[in-house]
Amino acid sequence: MREQAATWRSLLYVPGNNERFLGKAQSRGADALILDLEDSVPADRKQAARDMVAGALPELERGPSDLCLRVNGELLHLAGDLHLVAGRDLAAILLPKCEDAGKVRMVAEALDTLDPAGRTGIVPLIESPSGLHAAHAIAAAHPRVVALLLGSEDFAATCGIVPSEATLLGAKQQIVYAARAAGIAPLGLLDSVAAYSGDGIGELAARSAAFGFSGATAVHPGAVAPLNRGFSPSEDDIAWAEEVVEAMEAATREGRGAVSVGGRMIDKPILERARRTLARRRLAPTAD
Structure with a gap:
């Protein structure tokens, strides 16, 4: 699982409640797709999104991109989200709002029951100062952890920071150090991809790779090809x-x-x- 995650240059978010986007997802050229049940889905549509993702998975599993699932951080929704893992070919779940290693181990224990073959890894999302403080412990919390990612916008909001390359550099580097120490993939960009377009995204990805990142997430299909180029060696x-x-x-x-x-x-x-x-x-x- 860890070797697989280390090859992801681009991970494209796909809203779990958008049937049209789900249907086109495997044609986007991303190394991995993140089927999103969290931020892109309103609170009263969580079950509908689970049902839509469950219906789309058999077809999505036939495509070239690895499949990941961003679950909800709150226990009320998390339990229902995790059941989608059972019997499916999911490379990883993205676990939001990781404050300590205990949450990672709790989810890993659930996955041991739902996925006894050990196919599905965990990508913790660090989204607060306390989570960043525990980043090394979170990265090494369990063998299922395959990568580490800073949720930049949430982290900046929690810290009262205006997000930019300069203000987030220290936190981003901590993610790289924690991930590399644990032998897993550090995911992310030095700045928000929203501030760039076209070749600028590729240049940002190449600069991020020089700082140790191996790949990054994208919210728009247009960022996939530049990320793939930027995170590939010349x-x-x-x-x-x-x-x-x-x-x-x-x-x-x-x-x-x-x-x-x-x-x-x-x-x-x-x-x-x-x-x-x-x-x-x-x-x-x-x-x-």
Whole structure:
């Protein structure tokens, strides 16, 4: 599950109560789809949205994009949402309003009953200062946790922050550090995708990748292709990584622990970065 989540460059939110959007979702080119039962669904339409998602899942499971489900954070709705996991091919649930590791473990215990094969992971959403304070514990709370994400708008509102790249940078970096320490995927952008369009989204994604993020969510299909491009290594990046790996493998055979590539000394940490770059390659073409 963790390896699967690490390959998600784009995760497109799809309102769970919109039949037309659900029907088109698998044609959008996203690495993963987030079928949303939370923010996009009014409180009095939660059950109707569950029924609509349940009806759409058999067809959605035939498509190329991985399927995730954003459940509700409140226990009243969360229990009903989790039952959608049973017998379905869901890669992960996005769990909002994670304040501590206890909530993650509680949901994981429920998933152990509903999904005994262990197919469905958990992506905790950090949306408050207390959640950020517990980010390392949340990221390492259970083997089902596959990625970590900061809910930027909710987090900013809770903190009294005007959301921007500058004001959220510290919190975003904490998400990267907590996720990497736990061996899971850090998801997010340095700024809101709403502030960008076209190539600007791709440039923002590439800058976010340089800060350690592996992919990000999108609320509009038009952001999918730029995110896929931005979070994919360039041809030059891949060529450099292949050269580093080849040179280090040759050095290892000769009993050396470091080697020079392009005039720069290469050792184990740089080898790991090169291997991570190669792991981010996608065999399937990026959809435009």
